[in-house]
Amino acid sequence: MRQATTTTGGHLLSASSSVPSGSPVPSASPGASGSPGGSLARRLVQLYAGLALYGVSSALLVEAGLGLEPWGVLHQGLAELTGISIGVVSIIVGAIVLLLWIPLRQRPGLGTVSNVFVVGLAMDGALAVVPDVQAYGVRIPLMAVAIVLNGVATGLYIAAKFGPGPRDGLMTGLHQRTGRSIRLMRTVIEVAVVATGFVLGGTIGVGTVLYALAIGPLAQFFLRVFALPAPPAGSTVVAGSSSGGAILRP
Template sequence: MLQLVVGLLGYGAAVMVMVLSGLGAASWSVLSEGVAKTLGVSFGTATNAVAVAVLLTWIPMRELSGVGTVLNVLVVGWAADLTALVVPVPATLGLRYVYLVVAVVAIAFFDALYLGAQFGSGPRDGLMTGLVRLTRLPVAVVRTAIEVCVATLGWVLGGQVGVGTVLLALVMGPLVSVFLPRLAVRLPDHAPPARRPQ
């Protein structure tokens, strides 16, 4: 449980550090922005709508939710808002790139940390784990494909894409695949297989 909470808090903080860099948001944020512009709704409403839409894809994949699914919705946004209050906006271009690099690595690390706690995926990570399980493709391939598709769709809908968006889309999958096996909690053999990282 501690690993789950730390992972979610760290993930929310890292997402906000990336936003503060001003060099491009994460792929899912680009999609939410594009949906917001297309439908004429707020960014928060679009984010929730995207989350619901992604959760619906879990049904045919038979992906299981858990405590981590619920806490993801409750904790990540709060952690991001808190981070925005305490972390200053970088004053120089060099510092903006430092923020970006730290954020990209931290997003992948904390994503793997909370997934490795084995309490269930958040909406977007459940899509990844479900597709990994169904396709038997490596995490790096599936995650990269999702990030690229989501960023592209968000851009087509009017979301803002930056160098950080492209960087995260390309390296998120490989980084998660490096971190996840090292951070996954080992469950007893009788544990539900759907909760184990692929």
């Protein structure tokens, strides 16, 4: 079942955190001094492998056709309205959101900018080669696989520590500027994008609910799996600040 949607890596989590989804967090500055443990090569591989896999997992969720994550609903609705490739829609929306970082005084990292482009391109590529499916006996397992792969992708690219996704920065920026909780900012934004996307023709279904319930535990687990090694004892490297909780956006 070919539908149009995507999301762009909307998760900002601490690899060591076990705080529930939506908990207030300090912002992780991609421009903090020093660098995390792990070689640069490994971090780059994790970043781009994670972002590409995120796009592929989103494409599989689209093909399952059983419901999409909030930003995906918006992207699908816009794609249906404009007829533009969903990957291109994702890139455009991500770029617009990134521009909103300017008045919020957020600083993007390499991962932030890469997020905008890589996820959309990977999703378009995956949708071009993955065949349409109709039978529920295939669509249901495909939905489950897509959600698990999304958790793997989230763990990979966030653990690389190259900066949050554009939508995460929007939430943390609003949190810092307004003094309102991350939970409230997340809820307001996601209700707005879901409602808008649904009106435009985006899909809401059981996959939306399952994604919302599963992505937090999955992302936390895979963040630990792909966590970078700590800098050697006595190293002069100062680790950049990390969030003390989790922002999990379906």
